[in-house]
Structures are given as structure tokens and as C-alpha cells.
Amino acid sequence: MNEFIEQFLLESRELVEQATDDLLVLEKAPADRERLDNAFRAFHTLKGGAGIVDFAAMEMAVHAAEDVLAAARSGSRPVTTRLIGDCLACLDQVVRWLDSMQGSGELPTDADMEARTLVERFLPSPAGAKSPGPLKRGSMPGNWASALLTKHSSVRAQAKTAIRYAPDPDCFFRSEDPVARIAALPGLLCLDLEPAVPWPTLDALDPFACNLVLTALSQGSVTEIVSTLGEAIDQCDVQALAHVRGTESVPLLQRTRAVLEAQISLLGEKEVQGIRGRVASAGLVAANVLRHLGRTAGADHIARATDRSLAESAPSVLRETIETTLNEVFPPVPAAASPQILHDRGARTLRVDATRIDALVNLTSELTVAKNAIGHTAKLAQDGSNALASVLKDRHAVLDRLVGELQRSVLGMRVLPLRHVFQRFPRLVRDISADLGKPANLIIEGDDTEADKVIVEMLFEPLLHVLRNAMDHGVEHASVRAAQGKPPAGTIRLRAARQGDHVVVEVSDDGRGVDVARVRQVALERNVAPDEILDAMSDTEAIDLIFAPGFSTATKVTDVSGRGVGLDAVRTAVGRLAGHVGVESRTGEGTKVRLTLPFSVMMTRVMTVEAGGQMFGIPLDAIVETVRVGMDSIVPVGGAKAIVFRNRTMPLVELAGALGVKREENKDTEATVVVARIEGHFGALQVDRLGEQMEVMLKPLDGILSGMPGIAGSTLLGDGGVLLVLDLGELLQ
């Protein structure tokens, strides 16, 4: 993918997120001037980005939204829910375009129509769908129009409208003469003819199939042109040139200059409020145009100045930097610039905090020292020194510490704040709330809590499901709430916190809570559990059944949460990340769903055990304790075995047997048992021997081993052997 497109995608997504955020706040507080300004600026920067990658349709759509926001800023248009909705719809479309570009690496080809539909949304009066209004308003010349302007630069000054007419091949049979139609246009300045598909050899030419594409410039206004084109308008693209005339075809450098000057004047305005947003947006635009020209160094320079400007709250820093850049005549871009651009892109895609890199650099130098020390030790070994063992031990300790730090630093780079997933929810809750007709507020707390990239990225689906459930089944309708003395709008809290090695994400609502009696009844009806077990369950255990496969209490399937997937999908997804889900409920007061996830998916503390002559790892966080019990305390229950331990009866699984490896003959009177707790259930695992504890990087099994039951993954041992790490959940089920 073209690196500008890549950059553009990255930044546009951030801008869309930021603008969405601002718009949602603005909807609740239409007088919030700063949010309005921020949203406006985000749209403005989005438009600039689209211009840089020559994405005319997006430029046009975003420009229309920017216009209405500008009108809102000037007070000539009120901030209404409709206006916010239109702007959000525009952002949605932008995201669809971005997604399509991400897939193909190319600008979407059919974006014009979508853009036009959007532009129409923003028009004050939607009357007259065929009116040239939208054409006149937002259109920017696409590539063909700018090419035409460049080619016919002598008439550029007079040109008001660009026309591209691609008649269909059959048009001659409808007595259409495309050339005559263009000839009839008022104020025609120039005409270009191109074959629609390359000309065939003369003997293969069908003289009655039109293969012409006509492009023309005219002094006539769009309205005049459109009315003259008549029915041919369907096959025409008509663009107004007035407000961009002269900018499209001036040399690139001059355009860059104009953009940079615009940023300077933006920063020069005496406006204290929202100046930070201005600095950020101006810096971004300036850096982007420079990067577009291949002036990476200049762009980086601007980027640094932006940061400094922001840090010191002094827009003048950035302004002066842009000015210097402007007045400087750059030396030609050296050929060596490309690797730097590549490097730059890599860094940007990862978005690693610079301090983390610094820490790595320090570690590298320490590691070098440690390496040299080992060279020294090798020399000692050669000389047959007696102190070798203790020296080696010391070196090992140093290396151990350094490698540990290195591991932590590298893992730290994969860490993202949960904001990345949380920030998508306000918008979604707004939509769900509108769908269900239940007003609700989403309160987000702790979104700066960090977790491994994989965790953060995979959290979206399960969380969305839980939120939908809370909105659909938890929060009552406003009238019901009012009758109960609750505020009419429901409150949903999305809260994240770090707890030791885990990240806890809670979704709580102030709705009706889980109806335990109903859960029991449904569980019975749907055979989720046999009735004697159901009867024996405590309320807490019964409520947990909502996560059981095949359970769904909604009496009617709704669009929102009843898609045939129950909350069991949430438990499965979270379980895949080695996390677990729990629920608490108070009737009439609300429900709280808690997702507990490991901070990092990569590091797992395991304890090794031996069974059937093989070593296996057991995730340490599942282990309650290890004990030796007398063989006689193992009691057969049906075809299975169980032990009673600390007044609790639990199933006992013989590991060797369960994994199908041959058991060691054992005449001991005692058995070594690992007691584990999975999802609140206890189970015991009989092993031959206990090993040591270690921290490992767990790799999921792939290839033909991936379907192997009871195995969570593998890791390499110090001696080069492979350690299989068990999935106790599957083994003890």
C-alpha cells in the first residue's frame, strides 16, 4: 500500500474517533463551544487529508459537514440532533471508505455517488433532487478536471465549470450526437476527446458504437450547463470550478506553500480557547503536506515543533517553525530518504512511547556489558580457574535480570490503553438506545487502564454483547423506571481497572437485575441443566447460567441482543483469552458483569507436573493447592473418580489417562494431586510428580496439533524440549 494512503488511513481513523467523541458530547451539551470547535477542526483536518491523497469524493462529503459545523460555530445554524446525526453519518461513510481502502490499498471507485448522497443530507432544503445544487456546492475537481485545467491552462482563468461526458455505446441509436451536445454548451472554452477503451484496429471498429469520452471546460455556470445537457446529464459529471480555480493546477510547491501559509494564519489568530486543537491540527496538516512532497525531515521537524508547542501551550513555536520551513529552500531530497520514511512509518504504526524506546536502548547497552563479561568468563574457564562456578552464577543472575527487563519492555510495547476499544461504545450505546427507545447514559471509567494489544483488540465483541444485553434486558423502559422512582434514563457504567496481573472490566447497569426464578425456569425448559442440579444451585450459581450455552431469557428475539448468540459467546471469547466472566445482580437495582482478563496474553506462570513420564505445564493461576492424599481417599463415582478434600467433593482426573499417555506403575499408597479451580468449580488432577514453577511465553498450538483437546499451548524449555501447557477447563469438564 502506498505509504501516504497508509498514513492517511491511520490519521483519518483517529480523527473520526475524535470527531465522534466530540459530536456525542455536543449532542448532550449543544452549547459546548470547545467541543464544537474540536469537531469542526477534526472535519477540517479530515478534509485536508483527503485532499492530500486526491480523494475528491471524501473531500466533498467532509467539506459539506465542515460547512454545517462552521455555520453552527457562527451561530447561523443551531446544533440539533439531526445535524449531529448527519455528521455522524458522514463519519460512518468515511469509515466505510477507509475500510475499503484498507482492503484494496486504492481509493474507492464508486465513492462519488455516496458522497453526493451525503452532501444532499447537509443541504438546507432537500427539494429538487435533480437540481444541480449539490454539484455546485461541494464539488471539487477530481483528477480529470485538474488534468484538463493543467492541459488548457490558457483558459483556466475563465473556466467556471468542468464537464465530463461519457455517453453509453448505444447512444448513436437514440440519435444522440455527443459532440453536437457539447458544441451546444454555452461558453465552451475547450474540448478534449478520448477513446473510452483504446481504439481497436480500423477493421474491428464499429462506427455505430460510441467509444468517446468528452471532457470540456466552460465559462457557463453549472446551472446553465446542466440545463443545456438535458437528458445526457445522467452520463455526465459536472463540476464547479469557481472556488478552487487556480489552485488545482499550480505547481505542487506553490500549493504546499499556500497550505502552509493557511496554517500560519490559523495559528496567528488571537483566540485563546481551543488553541491546543488548532496547534495539533495545523501541525498535522503542515507535516502531512511536507511528507507528501517527500520532505520527511521537514515533516519531522514540524511534528517535533507541534509537540513542543502543545507542551508549552505556545502556538508561536509551531508558527515560527512553519514560517522557517516556508522561507527555507530545501535541498533536494536525498536518495537515502526512503529507508527513513519506512522506519518512520513503522514507528507510527506501532505508536510506541518514546520513553519505552529509551529504556530499550539502555537495556541494550547493559546487555552488551553482560556479553563482554561472559567473554571474560570464558577466558577464566580456559585458564581452568576454580572460581568459575561462582562467576558464572553471578553472570547468570545479571543476565537473568536484564532479560527479564527486556522481556517486560518489549511486552510493554504491545500494551494499549483500553480507550482504544472503549471509545467506540458511546456511539454504539447512542444507536442501541435509539433503536430500543430506552434513554441511557454511558459512563466510562478507567479507560486509561492498559492491557496487551491482543486483549484490547479482542475485547470489543464480548463487551459490545454485554452492553447490548444490559440495554436490552437490564435497563427498563423510561415509564417503568419512572414508576419505580428511578431517573428515566438508564445508567450504564463501563469501568476498567488493573488488579495485579489482571485487568478487570465491569459493565454495570441500574436496571431491573437478573430475575433468578425466571433463569431457573428457562434453564429447566431448555435443558441447560438437570433439575436436581438446578435445585441444588444457589442463586449466585443459578444467575451464572445466563452464560451457559443455549440459554437466552429474552422471550422475543430482538435486533439488539437476540441474535441467537447468548452470553455464552462472551464467556467463550473471554475464556479464549484466558480470562473469566462473572455476574452479580440485585433485583431492581441492576446487574454487573465482570470480565477478568490477564494483563498480558504472552506470559503465563506455569507449574510443571509429570505424568506418564512426560512433563506438562499447568497455568499457576488455576492451581489452588497441591496435596498428597491417600489412595484410599479416592472414591469411584460411576465410571469416574472423586476425592473429598477440605469438605468438598470434587472430580478427580488422572492426567496420564486423560491425555492417553501410559501411566507409570505406581505402588505408592499416596497420590499427588493438584487441586484447581476453573470458573468457580473445583477439580483435582492426579499426577505422578510435581516439578517447578516458571514463567513461559505460551504459544497456541497450530497445524495438525491445533485441535488437540486439553492442551492450551506449548512453550520451549531451557533444555530445548517442548512443554505442553494444559487447558484445565477442558480436562476437568
Add this chain to the structure above:
Amino acid sequence: MTVRLSADGTIELDGICTIEDAETLLRHLLAAPRATVDWRSCAQAHAAVIQVLMASKSILRGPPAGDFLRMHLEPLMKSA
């Protein structure tokens, strides 16, 4: 006839050339691909005719009589 083959092998376009003339022109050009096309007395030409002229990359002897042809189309063609 608005499309004529002259004695010296030049193809002449005369007056208002309609869509039917495109086929005649094409036939002449297929018979003599290198023939010069003289459009000095051509006042108007249908898009189909223009299309044949462009596809054949014929050498044109001009300027054509019609203003529109002279101003906007002749610059796009190969002139003798």
C-alpha cells in the same frame, strides 16, 4: 454525397457529415488506410465521423469550414 473519394485518392468531407457518413468514411479508409482526408469544406461532423477520424489516425487537410470543428476538433487531429 458528403463523403467522396477524389481522383487523387484523397477522401473529401463536404457540408454536414451525418452518422451514415461514418460507415462510408470507414469503408474508404479501410480500402486505403494511408489516405489523406480533406475536410476543408466540412461544416459539421457527427460524433461517429469524428470517432472514425480519431481511430484511423488519418492525416487531415484543413482547416475545416465549421467554426466548432476548426476551434475545438482540429487541434485534436493529425493535420497534414
